[in-house]
Amino acid sequence: MNQWTVSEPDSIVLDEPVQSAQVRMIAGALNVVAAEGPARIEVTELKGEPLQVSLVDGVLTVTYQHLSWNDFGFGGQLKTMDAIKDGFKDLVSSLKRKRKSRAVVTLTLPADAVVKLGSVSADTTVSGLQTDTAVYAITGATTLVGLGGKTEANSVSGDVDAQSVGGELKLKTVNGDLTVVAGTATTVRANTVSGVVTLDLTGAAPADVRANTVSGDVAIRLPRPADTKVEAGSTTGKFSTAFEELKLGGTWGGQRLTGVLGAGSGSLEVTTVSGSVSVLARPEDDTPSLVKELTDGSDGTEDTA
Known part of the structure; x- marks a missing residue:
């Protein structure tokens, strides 16, 4: 000893x-x-x-x-x-x-x-x-960089940033923001009550992604061409997407953005009560962070609601 x-x-x-x-x-x-x-x-x-x-x-x-x-x-x-x-x-x-x-x-x-x-x-x-x-x-x-295997980060009010993290990624906060940049994880879980969830995904393999908030906005950028089935729901939040394949349905108070991108091998599920949901496209050979893209309004996203 x-x-x-x-x-x-x-x-x-x-x-x-x-x-x-x-x-x-x-x-x-x-x-x-x-x-x-x-x-x-x-x-x-x-x-x-x-x-x-x-x-x-x-x-x-x-x-x-x-x-x-x-x-x-x-x-x-x-x-x-x-x-x-x-x-x-x-x-x-x-x-x-x-x-x-x-x-x-x-x-x-x-x-x-x-x-x-x-x-x-x-x-x-x-x-x-x-x-x-x-x-x-x-x-x-909390900052996580270049990790593999199983990664789990839990915080009450601190922000969590994950950069180039692969493997299995699980993030949870009460009101801290969750940000993934150039993520290659095959499994992503992001849960927060009032924090903002921002996921920039670059992995070549289809991923299983789930994001849940109560009042926090959710923005997810997928590689193009994407290969995933999308199901996103919000009670009062707005929706926007850069993918024409995704359609908005339901009624006010319970709308859903759904569709299949590519062969639909992966899955993307988003659930929020009052947060807005954005599903964006990540162009090939494009490296700007999703956070900057959302800030300067240059994502080319089209509102659907």
């Missing part, structure tokens, strides 16, 4: 293989990077309570002494978002009464390491991992 107490900025090179990592942060920033060579930990900023680091049987743990997964409201597994929100509120209130703890930590791990990350208000960035990645946050931003 290797154990360290880190009370000031430091760098630790781990001479044993790391198969998985579990990190629980309060405030600051957490960066997890895949790279060859020995795993290492770099703490470039540290205030308040010291960090406790251990490496046991290939499992690397970085946390605070009195901070457990139960403090995050999901006990190691995701419960309802209300339970997480209440748990985080209690945690933040407790921490404010004690001391302010902040750390900036970078973990360099092998690409096949399995990671599970929790933060109260720290911004989290994960890049290059190719197995299982799980992030649980409250207010900090």
Whole structure:
């Protein structure tokens, strides 16, 4: 067993293989990077309570002494978002009464390491991992870059951005925005209550995509030619699409945009109560982000309602 107490900025090179990592942060920033060579930990900023680091049987743990997964409201597994929100509120209130703890930590791990990350208000960035990645946050931003395998990000009010993520992607927030840029995942799940969902998909293989909101708008850009069956419904939101094959039906208070693009091998399902729905086309050899495209109004989308 290797154990360290880190009370000031430091760098630790781990001479044993790391198969998985579990990190629980309060405030600051957490960066997890895949790279060859020995795993290492770099703490470039540290205030308040010291960090406790251990490496046991290939499992690397970085946390605070009195901070457990139960403090995050999901006990190691995701419960309802209300339970997480209440748990985080209690945690933040407790921490404010004690001391302010902040750390900036970078973990360099092998690409096949399995990671599970929790933060109260720290911004989290994960890049290059190719197995299982799980992030649980409250207010900090989450950025996922170049990941494979199974990726899951859950947040209460922090935004989640995923860039060039493949494999299986699951994103969930209460009111944070969910953004996927140049996504190649074959399975995408995006769920939020009031956040905006923006999905820019570039994968060549047909994907299974589902997006759900209550009041948040949903904008999805598909590669052209597309190969998917589309079913999108909104109670009061507006619809727009760049695909002539998609038709708007139903009545006010329950409209649906449906149709089959190409052979319909993939599936796209969108459900929202009051959010608007846009299904856009991604031209070949086109690289601008969907966020910019929507901002400058240059998408060529035609309103259908």
